[in-house]
Amino acid sequence: MSPGVQEVGLYVRDQEEALAFYVGKLGFRVHTDVRNGNYRWLTVQHPDQPSLQLGLFKPGPPVLDEATAQTLHAIVAKGAMPPLVLGVDDCRAAYERLRAAGVEFTQEPTSRFGNVDASFRDPSGNGWKMIEARG
């Protein structure tokens, strides 16, 4: 195991819905899916990046109290979580494929300074920028 970031988490409103989105639409794979009562540790990974796990967590008891969870749900639903960036080989092709799969795009592919980028949101409201970097 090499030193570095191994896992980062997102808050989602519904883990089943998030799983269907990240695995079923974006093509991520399930890394870990473990339940303990109401608690579910669910992480996925990009097929080309096995070293990083993306956690899909629903805020709530027993980890967080209801009031805190409600605050986090509101923040996610308002799109106020920090930006996420997904690198792709071909932004326009990925856009066409994902849009056909029903992904909610908030910005069509746009060329800026040699890069092409588009934006989409997951069902919860987390915003992704999808960037095809200049080679």
Place this chain on the structure above:
Amino acid sequence: MPLLRIPMSLATIFSSMSVDSETQDPDLLRRLLRAKDRMDAASHEDWPVPRLARVSRVCPAHFARSFKQAFGLPPHRYLLTRRIERATALLRDTDRPITEIAFDTGWESLGTFGRTFRDVTGESPGAIRTRARAAAYEFGRLPACFISAAHRPDLTISVSEKRRREGTDIKAPDQKEIP
């Protein structure tokens, strides 16, 4: 006396409604975000409240209040900040004439654009263009979309209020054009 109870109970309901968006239903917030996203994607278009309300699947009568509660400013003013942000980016990143930028970012006349731009940012479009280019090197390593967002004006008050405070509200006949 029963007639008096109706307004009183309404007042109770409204006073108990927090202005905090944390009390708003996350499903409603998600739909309001969709309207905000649509304005972001096409800020040059007209976004009257009924159109935004349809995107959010909210009753038009409640849309503006819900939006403001969620995002801290009314939808028309949010749109204005995005237009100014986009115009600023175009002034900085392109050599296109200011007139073209004005029409492309949703204004119907160069005069309205220039005046609103000055009222919001404190500088004329031409001055911003000169200054932004001089400072461009500082942002060389940031993705373009985040640079753009960093230049979004923070409009905590309406433009007409801003004008009034600065004592520049002398062109009253044009006020209706300002969102």
